[in-house]
Amino acid sequence: MKTQWTLQLRSTSYTVALEPGHRWLELVAWGPRGVEHGPSAFANRGAVHFITEADAAPVEYAPRGQRPFSGADLAVAGDSWWRFDGDESTEDVLRLAFLDEVNGLRTVLCYRAEPGTDVLCRWAELTNTGASALEIERLGSAGVSVATGPAGARLTYLTGQWLQEFTRRTTVLPAGGFRMESRFGVPGHAHVPWLAVQDAAVDDGPAYGVSLAWSGSWELDADIEPSGLTRVRAGRLASPGPIRLAPGSRLVTPELALASSVDGLHGLASVWHEYSRFLAGPRLDRRRPVLYNSWEATEFDVSGERQLELAEQAAKLGVELFVVDDGWFTGRHDDTGGLGDWTPEESSFEGGFGAFVDSVRALGLDFGLWVEPEAVSPKSRLYAEHPDWVYQVDGRPLTLIRNQLLLDLGRPEVFEYVRGMLDTLLTTYPIGYLKWDMNRPPTERGRPGFPTADLDAEHVDAYHRLLDHLRVKYPDVLIESCSGGGGRADLATVSRSDVVWPSDNTAPLDRLAIQDGFLLMHAPHLMSSWVTDSPGAFDPRPRSLRFRFVLAMAGVLGIGADLNRWTPEQRDEAAEMIALYKEIRPIVHKGQCRVHSGPSSPTAAIQYTMDSMVVVLAWSTGQLTGAPLTPGRSSRIPLHGLVSDAVYIDAEGAEYSGAHLRHVGLPVEWTETHDAQVVVLHRS
Known part of the structure; x- marks a missing residue:
């Protein structure tokens, strides 16, 4: 029987093997092709005391029963123990099954090498073959071992808050553990489900990274193991938990992408950029237009006359797309109403909304629109008709955040309503760009009558199916992912979107730091960036209009300033910069990107x-x-x-x-x- 398997990637390889007793799978080698030929750098060579063999081994994935002390990837009520149950591999996926004969849990560990890249995707598929329901308390996607030395691990991660997303941080972990998570129902602003690991004793040596493809709540931790290696675990949070797996039911974890490079963080970033382009597929060749967004100029005071005035100014500069942000629909005079009632406020547009859209397009501009499909205002027709459509717990009051509530997108009738609303907008008006925002985390995460529903997973699944629907039915519509800024930039969202809004903070030096971190994780063709007049929230030092333009040109260029306040000289400079950007756009979006120095250097450069x-x-x-x-x-x-x-x-x-x-x-x-x-x- 075969007991060792090697997955070949573009320039690296990943080798796993069954331990002698066939109780679990271990990592043998990970790095440049050929590293698998020789003794494993991961294997424990010493005796174990007061712990189990699995606690000291480079285990790929293990339940709590088998790995009780050093950290399990899967926790099931009553615990679980398993043995190898067969190789079920297909042409594209390595599939190795393990079975707990007592409780009936059957787990298939899955590996897929992404073609033409150095990224390996891993996940687990769980099936309850027993007679009783299983309660899952922890649901990891994979355990990832990195052969660090006595100095411990250097961890690079992305953190922050609203207006300060993707801040690059580094810490040395000589012992103990490190943890990040989000309970916001989205990846969130505070932490990003991405991590890079290097040996702390080597200055920017080989780098190993993980990135979780999950658009809901998540957790990620890293620990220095008893043998000295560093082990990372990542997966979705069982929120609200535990997750109930009924007899005969099947559960698939989110994919965890693994990447490695011998060229340090620069090389690792290149691998992730390559993967971003792989995920884009043929849509990478779609032009990401220079856009103008009217939010900072008008906020909720949206009128056809003012919007057309801005569109005319934008067209003269060479802008290619005009996006109307929040405030275009019925009842949306401020942030207390309107969400859920996605009907244009016809009285705000002379001749009606359709005539306004046609007038924008007559200027040579594509037309885009802002939506927040998952949210609802208490002061809306939708909420008055369907108050049961929001997350709620029987007998408990509802909590308002940003004067709004969150729709239970996992309910079939809610999903159908949102899909119908999007279909109506996109078939009624010639919309070529949709900015999908999400500003409200769940609080009362309940659905009366369904106490065991896996609400986070159902919401994420519905969100993904809606994006997939838009991709298939409206292939010419570009999708921008936004969640109060950069709160939803995971790989699952990115694979279904064309651009990502990294932050609501557009101030020059603040944004330089945000984009520095973003480019560690994603490629430039995903990074939407605007030129505005906003002052810095954290670094208020003024910078020129040219600085702001060059900064926004590092990804997908946009403008969000009030153009009516710009001088003729500023408009002339803007037109020159836009023309230059169009010349270099193919290289920025498709070329190899290397950040040479970040915002802490006297000269920052890409x-x-x-x-x-x-x-x-x-x-x-x-x-x-x-x-x-x-x-x-x-x-x-x-x-x-x-x-x-x-x-x-x-x-x-x-x-x-x-x-x-x-x-x-x-x-x-x-x-x-x-x-x-x-x-x-x-x-x-």
Whole structure:
């Protein structure tokens, strides 16, 4: 019987094997192809005292009964023990089954190598073959072992809060544990279900990462194991729990994506970017248009006259898409009403909403709309007719957050209502872009009459099915994922969306830090970024309009400022920057992206490379050199991956050798007024 399996990825491999007693699966090797040929760097070579063998082993996935002390991936009431029950692999998926003969729980551990990438996806499929219901208290997707040394693990993670999402943090874990989670019904602003692990003794050595494809509540932890390796566990939270698995029922965990690179965090980010492009598939070739969003200019005061005025200004700048944000529908004069009643406020648009949309499109602009399908206002027709459609607990009062409630999307009638509403909007009006927002976490997570319903899973499943429906029925409509900013940026959402809104914070230096973290996790073609006049919430230092434009050009360019307040000079500069962006957009969205230095450096810079073209975006973030008033030298940006003996020419005709750009660096000159730069290099 075969007892060891190797999955080959683009340049790496992942090898697992049954332990001698066939009680669990262990990791043998993970890294560049060929590392599986030799003794395992993960295996425990010592005796165990006061713990079980599984507690010291690099176990891939184990129930609490078998791994009671070091951390189990699955916790079932009454505990569980299992043995190998067969190889059920298909052409594309490694499927290894384990069976608990006492309680009937059958678990299949699944592995899929994503074609053309160094990403491996893992999940578990659980079936209750017994006669009694099982209660699942913890539902991990996978256990992931990393062979760190005596110094422990260096963990890089993304954290923050609303207006400060995706903040890059690093901590060294010499012993003990690390934990992140979200109970918000979405991945949330505070933590992101993404983690990178490196050996703490090596400066930016090989990096190993995980990213959870789950749009609901989740948990992720890392522990230094008894043998010294670092083990990460990630999965959905049983919220509200426990999860009941009835006899004959089947449950599939969310997928956990694993990635590795010998080139440190830069290399790991490249692997994740490659995976983002893989998930986009043919839609990667869809143009992500330069958009204008009217929210910051008008907020809830939406009228056709004012919106058209802004659309005319935007069209003159070269904008390609006009998006009307919150406030376009019946009863939405402020944040206390209207949600759920997705009918345009016809009286606000001369000639009606349809005529307004046609007028926007007549300017040469595509048309987009903001929606928040999962929310409902107590002051709405929908809530008056269907108060039972919101999450609630019998006998308990409802809690308002942002003056709204959350629809129980797992109820079939609610799902059908939302799908019908979206169909009506998209078939009645020529809408080419939909901004899907979600601003309200669940509080009273109950459904009267269904005390054991798996509400979080049902909500997420309905949300995914709605996005899938939009993809299939309206393939030309671009979808933007938003959740009060960057609260819903998991891989499951990203695989069904075209762009992601990382944060409601558009201030220049604040946003630079947010985008620095976002690009560790996702590729630039997903990163929607606006030019606005908003001051910084955390770093209020002013920056030029050019700085704001170059910053927004690092992903999918948008504008959210009140264009009527811009001077003619600002509009001229904006038109020039938009024209430049359109020239470099293919390289930004499809080229290899490398963040050279972040917001804490005096010069922050990102390099994009595709074929013989290199684009560098750079920003002055710190103290100036003092030149020309005092002695000083040019700031330098060492570039990556260039051909040493090739010649690179910029737009001004200056020539550089690849060796110079790699080892000396691209020179940039900063002044008080010149604080951002776009450099385009062509290899001759």
